Amino acid sequence: xxxxxxxxxxxxxxxxxxxxxxxxxxxxxxxxxxxxxxxxxxxxxxxxxxxxxxxxxxxxxxxxxxxxxxxxxxxxxxxxxxxxxxxxxxxxxxxxxxxxxxxxxxxxxxxxxxxxxxxxxxxxxxxxxxxxxxxxxxxxxxxxxxxxxxxxxxxxxxxxxxxxxxxxxxxxxxxxxxxxxxxxxxxxxxxxxxxxxxxxxxxxxxxxxxxxxxxxxxxxxxxxxxxxxxxxxxxxxxxxxxxxxxxxxxxxxxxxxxxxxxxxxxxxxx
Numbered sequence: 386x387x388x389x390x391x392x393x394x395x396x397x398x399x400x401x402x403x404x405x406x407x408x409x410x411x412x413x414x415x416x417x418x419x420x421x422x423x424x425x426x427x428x429x430x431x432x433x434x435x436x437x438x439x440x441x442x443x444x445x446x447x448x449x450x451x452x453x454x455x456x457x458x459x460x461x462x463x464x465x466x467x468x469x470x471x472x473x474x475x476x477x478x479x480x481x482x483x484x485x486x487x488x489x490x491x492x493x494x495x496x497x498x499x500x501x502x503x504x505x506x507x508x509x510x511x512x513x514x515x516x517x518x519x520x521x522x523x524x525x526x527x528x529x530x531x532x533x534x535x536x537x538x539x540x541x542x543x544x545x546x547x548x549x550x551x552x553x554x555x556x557x558x559x560x561x562x563x564x565x566x567x568x569x570x571x572x573x574x575x576x577x578x579x580x581x582x583x584x585x586x587x588x589x590x591x592x593x594x595x596x597x598x599x600x601x602x603x604x605x606x607x608x609x610x611x612x613x614x615x616x617x618x619x620x621x622x623x624x625x626x627x628x629x630x631x632x633x634x635x636x637x638x639x640x641x642x643x644x645x646x647x648x649x650x651x652x653x654x655x
Contacts, residue, residue: 551637613640
């Protein structure tokens with residue numbers, strides 16, 4: 386029997402600038418819907434299932450795979466629970482909210498065995514090993530300010546929330562340095578880009594991370610979008626990829642999906 390429940394809050398694991406999801410969250414997908422009703426819930430299930438296929442396998446290429454979309458069309462058959470969170474739960478109620486459907490975060494839980502079986506038909510398999518924790522060192526330039534995104538800094542609150550959501554959606558744990566960490570290591574927005582990864586390694590280890598991910602996020606006012614460049618480091622080499630003309634939600638998803646694709650052995654992001 387499928388359960389449909391409504392909750393007030395969703396709690397992400399956020400500690401010292403770190404964002405992570407529980408292992409069971411790998412088989413959960415989330416999207417925004419209007420109202421608590423079948424008319425919006427049923428079409429949303431394939432969107433969530435497609436996300437879960439990419440999350441569980443670590444292969445974001447499935448998001449654009451026509452075969453995966455065909456498999457996802459039967460998502461409601463694989464769902465075991467639907468839960469809702471009011472997107473405006475902490476906001477003052479306006480009169481118009483009584484006359485139109487409110488937006489909700491819909492989280493769909495899928496049967497793990499059915500997800501794994503679907504991946505097998507697509508020539509993929511679940512990424513079952515422990516996922517490395519990433520330490521993200523990111524320079525942000527929004528045209529008004531340039532700063533290193535930290536877990537507790539004055540700038541970047543919305544970006545931290547976006548990164549936490551991307552971490553859950555992709556199933557990649559990631560941590561940000563604190564302002565104190567950055568100051569102690571002498572890391573600034575002006576020197577981070579040229580800093581060698583071995584100098585970031587000790588700080589990443591102290592943050593509980595296994596791998597270093599560096600990047601830049603620059604606002605393009607002409608394109609009204611962000612340009613992002615990412616580099617995932619290990620002891621011997623580095624992998625680079627980039628994206629442009631997107632919002633920072635998409636930029637962070639691109640960072641973590643690219644990292645997951647590499648670390649899960651599914652090749653390099655384009």
